Amino acid sequence: MRASDKRAQFIGLDAYIEAGGAILRDLFQGDDGGWLQDVGLLDMLVAEKLREQSEAISAEGWKWIDVAPDFAYGHTYGLRQLRGEQIPLTDDEQATRDALQAEMDGLEETYAEAEELPDEVDQRLGEIETALAAYDDRPQAFDPEDISRAGAFVSIDGSGALRIERGYVRTEDELPIAPENDAETDPANEPTIAARTEHDDTSVVAGSEPPADEPEEDDGIKPIPDRLMTELTSHRTLALRHALGESPDIAFVAALHALCLKVFYRYAQDTCLELDLKSAGFSAQAPGLADSSLAVAFDARHQAWLNALPKEPADLWDGLLAFDGDSRQALFAHCISLSVNAIYEAYNRKPRALAHADRIAQAVDLDMVAAGWVPTIDTYFGRVTKAHILAAVREAKGARAGDRIEHLKKAEMAEQAETLLAGSGWLPEPLRTPGRDVPNAVQSDAIDPAEAETEAAGEEMAANGGETAMVEDEEVAEDDSVALEAHATAAE
Numbered sequence: 001m002r003a004s005d006k007r008a009q010f011i012g013l014d015a016y017i018e019a020g021g022a023i024l025r026d027l028f029q030g031d032d033g034g035w036l037q038d039v040g041l042l043d044m045l046v047a048e049k050l051r052e053q054s055e056a057i058s059a060e061g062w063k064w065i066d067v068a069p070d071f072a073y074g075h076t077y078g079l080r081q082l083r084g085e086q087i088p089l090t091d092d093e094q095a096t097r098d099a100l101q102a103e104m105d106g107l108e109e110t111y112a113e114a115e116e117l118p119d120e121v122d123q124r125l126g127e128i129e130t131a132l133a134a135y136d137d138r139p140q141a142f143d144p145e146d147i148s149r150a151g152a153f154v155s156i157d158g159s160g161a162l163r164i165e166r167g168y169v170r171t172e173d174e175l176p177i178a179p180e181n182d183a184e185t186d187p188a189n190e191p192t193i194a195a196r197t198e199h200d201d202t203s204v205v206a207g208s209e210p211p212a213d214e215p216e217e218d219d220g221i222k223p224i225p226d227r228l229m230t231e232l233t234s235h236r237t238l239a240l241r242h243a244l245g246e247s248p249d250i251a252f253v254a255a256l257h258a259l260c261l262k263v264f265y266r267y268a269q270d271t272c273l274e275l276d277l278k279s280a281g282f283s284a285q286a287p288g289l290a291d292s293s294l295a296v297a298f299d300a301r302h303q304a305w306l307n308a309l310p311k312e313p314a315d316l317w318d319g320l321l322a323f324d325g326d327s328r329q330a331l332f333a334h335c336i337s338l339s340v341n342a343i344y345e346a347y348n349r350k351p352r353a354l355a356h357a358d359r360i361a362q363a364v365d366l367d368m369v370a371a372g373w374v375p376t377i378d379t380y381f382g383r384v385t386k387a388h389i390l391a392a393v394r395e396a397k398g399a400r401a402g403d404r405i406e407h408l409k410k411a412e413m414a415e416q417a418e419t420l421l422a423g424s425g426w427l428p429e430p431l432r433t434p435g436r437d438v439p440n441a442v443q444s445d446a447i448d449p450a451e452a453e454t455e456a457a458g459e460e461m462a463a464n465g466g467e468t469a470m471v472e473d474e475e476v477a478e479d480d481s482v483a484l485e486a487h488a489t490a491a492e
Contacts, residue, residue, distance in 0.1 A: 001042060003033030006291065007069055009160025011045045019045060043069075046156075053162055054154045061144065062166070063173065064151035071155050073290035074281050080174070080266045082150055082167035083311045084140030097135045104128045142167055149173040158291030174267065240272075253320055256328055259335040260320070261313055264306055268313035280341040286379060293372045305334055344430070361433040368431045375421050380428060381414035389417045396426040 003013060003023065013033070017023070021041050025034040036042055046069055054067045089097065107125060111117055117125070142150070150169045157163040224232075244251045258273040282289065289295060310319045320328060342357035360366075375381060381389050390413075394402035397420055405416045 001036045001039050003036060005036075006156050006158055006160045007042060007046045008036055010069075010156045010162075011042060011049060016042055016045065050154060050156075057152050057154055057164060057166075060152075060166075061147045062151050063147075063149050064170075065154060066151065067154045069156050071153055071290065072282065072285055073295055074279075075153065075290075076165065076168055077279060077281060079168040079170060081306070082142050082146050082169065083306075084142040084167060086140050087138050089135065089138075093135065097132065100128050100131055100135075104132070140167070149175075158288070158296070252332070253317075253328065256332045256335070257317055257320055260309065260316060260331070263335050263338060264309055265313040265316070270313045270316070277335065277339050278341075279338040280343065282343070283345075288378075301334060305331055358434050362435055365436075366433045367436070368427055368433070369425045373427070373431060375426060375428070376418050377414045381417045382411075386410055386413055389413050392426060392428070393417050393420055396421050396424045 001008060008016065013023070013036075016036060016038075019041060020038070022037045023034040024037055050067050050069065054065050058065045104125065107121060107128075111121060146167070146169075150167050150173070152167070153163075153165040155163045155165075244254065254271075254273055255275060258271040258275040259277055261268045261271055262275075262277045310316055320331075323331070340357075340360075342354060344354065373379070375392065381392075389410075390402045390406060393405065401420060405413050405420075408416060
């Protein structure tokens, strides 16, 4: 396992070595601090530390605590998230935060024209940002009754820090939904349907025909018969459809209202629009998807909208009307984005849907390089054949670059390809947006200094029988299949 892996960062290399773990280091290549050899020991240390951290969270009274180094991206989909109250800052904490903010503003103003910040200033700004983030991202206070039927996820984030996600309610722990009662919403507090059926001969039982003749009027006003209510509201529904069809702005708000109820208020039934929104899960996930910058940014946007919306679904309509047009459009785009499913599935081929995904990608000018995807051993080269690796290198760096690594074993070829294509912007075919040029496609076989260095390393590797010089307490020799197995384990 790489020393840069978040599990290693969570434990700390010193703690791993103290527990008897060994680290393999590469003399000639950047290896992010080396490779931890005893993965079993590291996993044991991680499990023990997570257990200790989760005990403090469990003491808060949650019904369940789910603990793991990693959770699949989208693991909270289908769960209702509690809306707590953020614990306010004390007077001393607020004063400290204001002082830090003033210091940051002063430093940024002082060095606004500087091309490069002094090291000590850059370090101080980082310290202030971390401190401000701690003040702004404070735990929320939840109702004890909600805590008793909700839970929390405890894991490790992409930087190796502890990640705590509190306040998620599973479907089986939800309180039963009470049936809607007309008396709660009718200003006249008229009887329920059951009561009307018992006392009103004009009520119609489902599946039966209405009486031919209306009964004689008794003293007082009786509720309107159900059949007549259905007929009257049919007229109103048609009139509403026509009027809404001629009011695009209100239709947009109504659709946004219905989508927000689906996305942010699970089990709410506060709309007359029969719209649905499905959000597909990620059944097969690439390594590190949940910790990618893209996932972090998307989840932060979702949480920001959740915080901006009213807590109660009954207040959502007025809340949306209070938003300006740009905010409503941005919220609508976020809700719609959750329904995108452009995932290739061998058992469920859908070429037309994937073709439409290409059209949307063109329309939004999707750039997967800017989105943060890079070709590495784990994400691509260790997962495809040698022919695919060579094709990628030749397309990005030219035929001569491919020829220089063609003689290598699969694992070594994958390592060299990762080095060669670092920063090139090359993408495999499934990630390309139609109409966008392949970044840095080679037009000639001119050799740049980086390629020359890689070529020299390849020649040295070939001269040594394809082995890379390593230092460790014990010498380790791995053949191609073992190397690939190690990379696959790291990917998992």
